[in-house]
Amino acid sequence: MNAIETMDLTKKFGSLTAVDSVNINVEQGEIFGLLGPNGAGKSTIISMLCTILKPTSGSALVNGYDIVQFPSQVRKSIGIVFQDPSVDDRLTGKENLEMHADLYGVPTSEKKSQIDKVLELVELSDRSNDLVRTYSSGMRRRLEIARSLVHTPKVLFLDEPTIGLDPQSRDHIWSYIRELMKNEELTIILTTHYMEEADKLCKQVAIVDHGQIVALDSPDSLKEKLGGETISVKTNDNPLYLEKIKEAGIAKSVVIAGEEVKITVDSAHTILPNIVNIAASNHIFIDSVSLQEPQLDDVFLHYTGRELREGGGKELSGMGAIRRRQIK
C-alpha cells in the first residue's frame, strides 16, 4: 500500500501557483525527501497533506484517507514536526507530551509508557520535568520530534527538521531518524534544503522547484543520471568562458554557479587539458580549478539551473525561526 499518493495536487494563492500538479507516490516504510530551495513549495505540499491547507484542485491520499474528505482520519494517522517551533515553553517537556497524548486521544493506559519511550528515543528523559524555556534549540527540536511520535503515527512529516541547528544537534537528529527507520510501518516525509541531509537519509528524493517536481529518484541514481564528474573553474570572465565551453561541445552540461563555471564531463582527467586550452586561446585567465565527484547539489543545479543556496530572500524565514527559537 502507498502511504502517500497525490493526484495532480495543486495550490494557488491568488495568481501565484505555489504547488503545480504534483504527483508523488510514497510506499509504506519508506523515507521520502522533498528537496528544494526555500519558497519552492515544499511546505505548502506538506501543509496540504497535513490538512492545514485545502488544495485548490487535485487531491491526495494519506494512509489511505482522502485529505479533503476525511481530514480527521488523516490527522490521526500523521505526526508533524513543523519548520517553526511549536512547543509551549511555559510547560515542562513532559507536560507538552501529555497534552499531545490527550489531544490525540492516546489510550490512558498507554500514555505513560508511550511518553517514556519517546523521551528515551530523543534522550530527554532526565530533563523532561524542566520547563521548555530552559531547553536549548536543539533540545526543543528533539522534544518536537518526540511529541510527533507520542500517538504512534503511520506517517511522519518532518519539515526542515534540522534548520538552524548546530552540526552536533543535526547529527543527533539524523541518528534518531535512522532509529525510526527501523520501524517498517512508519513512513517519513522529510523536507530539506540541505543536500547532505537528503543524500544521507532518503531512499527517494523529489526535487521541487517553482511548485513542480523536476526530478524524482533515489539519490544514487539521480547522481548517476547526471553522470561523470564536475570540474569547477573560476575565471576572470565566466559568461564568455561558459559560451566557449559550450561551443567546444566537450561537456555534458555547463552552468555558472556563484563565482565558478561548473562543467560536467564523463572523464575529467582526459578533458581537463582541453578545458585549460580553451581558456588560454580565448585570453581568459583561470584563477582556480577543482574536481568533484557528483554531489546531490550538482543534481539540483542540473535540474533547476540554480544553486540550491540561491534560494536567497526566503532564507530569512529560517533566520527568523532561529531568532524566534532563542526568545526566552
Add this chain to the structure above:
Amino acid sequence: MSELRGVYTLWQREIKRFLRERTRLASSFFQPLLWLIIFGAGLGLSIRSSTGLNYQEYIFPGIIGQTLLFTSMFMGISLIWDRQFGFLKEILVAPISRVSIFVGKMLGVSTDSMIQGMIVLMLGFLIGVKITLPIVIKVIPLMLLVTLGMACIGLTLASFMDSLESYGTIMTFVNMPMFFLSGALFPVNNLPSWLQWVVYVNPLTYGVDALRTVIVDGAYVSSFPLYMDLTIIIAFDVLMILVGTYSFSLRK
C-alpha cells in the same frame, strides 16, 4: 469523549501557565487593593453615599467585576501569543474540532479570572465586608457566568488580530468604558439618559449588580432583580460563545 479530553487538557494548560506567572498574580493582587483602599477611602470620605452602604462596601463588588473583566480581556492575549509562538499550530492540526479548542481556551481564561476574583473576594475583610460560606457558594457560579461572556469578548477580538500591541490598544478601549459605565464605581440611575442607555447595554452592569446583590445582600437595594440580571448574563454568554466560536473557526 476524546473531544472532552481535548477540552480538559487545553483548560489545564491555561491554568498551569497562569499560576506559573508569579509577577502577574502578585500585580493582580495589588491593583484591586489600590482601588479599594486608596480610591475607595479617598473618594468615600468626600461624597455621601445614597445607597445605604459605605463607599468601600459599595465599590467592592464593582472591583470584583472589574477584576473579572480585566483578567478575561487580558488573557485573551494568550491566543495571539500562541499564534505568534507557533503553539497554535500544534493544536490546530490535532484531531479535535475548532469548537473544542475554543471552549477549552474559554474555560481556561474564565477559570483564571475566577481565581483572581476569589483573591479579591478574600480581601473583603480589609474593608469590613463579611465573607461567609453561603456567599462564597453563591459567588462562584455567578463569577463563572459573568466571566464566560467577557472571556469570549477577549478571544473574539484576539481571533482577528496578529499583533500583541494592537490587541493591547483595543483592550483598553473595551475595558475602560465597560468598567466605568457598569455601576462599579457609582450608581448609574442619576446619569443623563443617553449615558444610561450605554449602561443598560453593557453586560457588566448586570454582572456587577448581581455580585452586589449576592455579596452585600440586604444592605443594598439592587438596580435590577437578581433573576433579571442572571437572565441577561446567561443570554449574553450564549451569544458570545456563538460569536467567539464562529470568529475563531474563521481564522486559518
